[in-house]
Amino acid sequence: MSLDILNVTKIFGPARGGILSRDEGFRALDDVSLHVPKGSSFGLVGESGSGKTTLTRCILRLENLTRGRVLYEGTDIHGLAQRDLRRLRARLQIVFQDPYASLNPRMTIHDIVAEPLLIHRDLFRLSARQRSERVLELLEQVGLRSEHLFRYPHEFSGGQRQRIGIARALASRPDFLILDEPTSALDVSVQADVLNLLHRLQQELGLTYFFISHDLGVIRYICDDVAVIYRGKLVEQGPVAEIFDRPRSDYTRMLLAAMPDPDPDKSPFRQS
Amino acid sequence: MTMIQTSLPKRDTSARLENWSRAFYRFRQSWLSVIGLAIVAVLIVIALVAPLIVPYPEHVAGATDTAARFMPPSAEHWFGTNALGQDMFSLVLVGSQVSLFSGLAVVIIAIAVGGLVGAVAGYFGGWIDETLMRLTDLLLTIPSLILAMAVAAALGTGILNMIIAISITWWPAYARLIRGEVLVKKEEQFITAARALGAGPGRILGRHILPNIISPVVVKASLDMGFAILTVASLGFVGIGVRAPVPEWGTLLSTARGYMPDYWWTALFPGFAIFLAVLAFNLLGDGLRDVLDPKARR
Structure with missing residues (x-):
């Protein structure tokens, strides 16, 4: 099911001050627009603090927007009445980063x-x-x-x-799953198991994934499209192959250069 | 919907049992806590069966025996007799009923009212929090015994009025405790998960927050039981507690005051009973804190 994020801006609490107060608050998301097509896996990459998790909270209406709209199959999630919102939550689920918390x-x-x-x-x-x-x-x-x-x-x-x-996220038979760094808290060997599981589930259940990660290898393995976010702004977006092979922005090039090579002989820790 | 035909496994309680045995092991590490638990257990049993086992049940009901006034402790009267010739042993034993029952009632009412106020204030925040907490602060500023005395005097004597009076002064402490715990737990990720699932405030509070904050409440309740018994006795001592024929430790102590020091036994044994009950609940509470709430240990 398609998800559209239109010009979403989220500013966190400007301190209440006098009319001369310059405090504008923290701009966590700045005019972000995305289109996640039905049945695909959409990746969102960014470093810590770039607004990835804030975006998921905004999509799920766990946070109110400062500006913009989030459309799920054309309905504005932030405009729904409580009862309709609850019904929608069954179809739009999330897997969190920290399986311990x-x-x-x-x-x-x-x-x-x-x-x-x-x-x-x-x-x-x-x-x-x-x-x-x-x-x-x-x-x-x-x-x-x-x-x-x-x-x-x-x-x-x-x-x-x-x-x-x-399993909890799948219980209500959702068709859209937000995966907020689902493997970043896990050991590398376990990461692969969970990724394979997610891959299999998507094919069996026809799910749409919105996959958040700071690990480009994971994104390349799972996703069809990818968007890069930096300090609350989208840097670029497009099909995975295109972004990985021909990055247009300097930030994306930097991220790709920082990716570790799976070949142990090329590891910087290996001498000679 | 296709259902796979499966046999469901039985609810496995071994994990829970193991937790209990581990908790009891930690509790046993401190022999003082075990003594506290033992005394509390004995007190509860005494309170339950006292009317059946006391040697002079007619004295408990109000009968007097003026021929046997102020008998010192002996084989017939273990704790001696009082000014009316009543057997002190019987009175002290039956007196445990009022003390334990009202102590328990006060703590339960305080947890119920304070828990509701604290949970609502902590969870919803904003002006609801402000209003409820200022009300709580207001009650906390009044010395609790004075307020309880005023309320009890206004309502009239009687065990129920006394319980209400003490509860009014006690719930604010629980409201503060529970509000603080709710504020902490509210930010946990499994609460966010429940909200994302579509859970309402009732379910989030009842199923997710409250079960996770039960430990400090149980610890405080067991420590408070001792002080509640003491407060009940204090009200009895100043004469606004239980009405006359019903034996109560504070009232017994208060009547005995005039006969000190010649007839010391009329005051010593009710006083010792209060001391023992308060001490036992404090020891138990300390032990429970070590098990349930180890971070709070001094």
């Missing part, structure tokens, strides 16, 4: 994954037993097993927790 430590895996089904029970109308079966199905879909069902988050590794986060 994004799961409630006092809830079992079953309850965590079942929660979207409970929140949107008017949409799904499942009995308690059907819900549990659906949870099990979701866990199996992300590569976890039934014996994990009634354990608590602290009993899992980072990779497993991220799978739980993915």
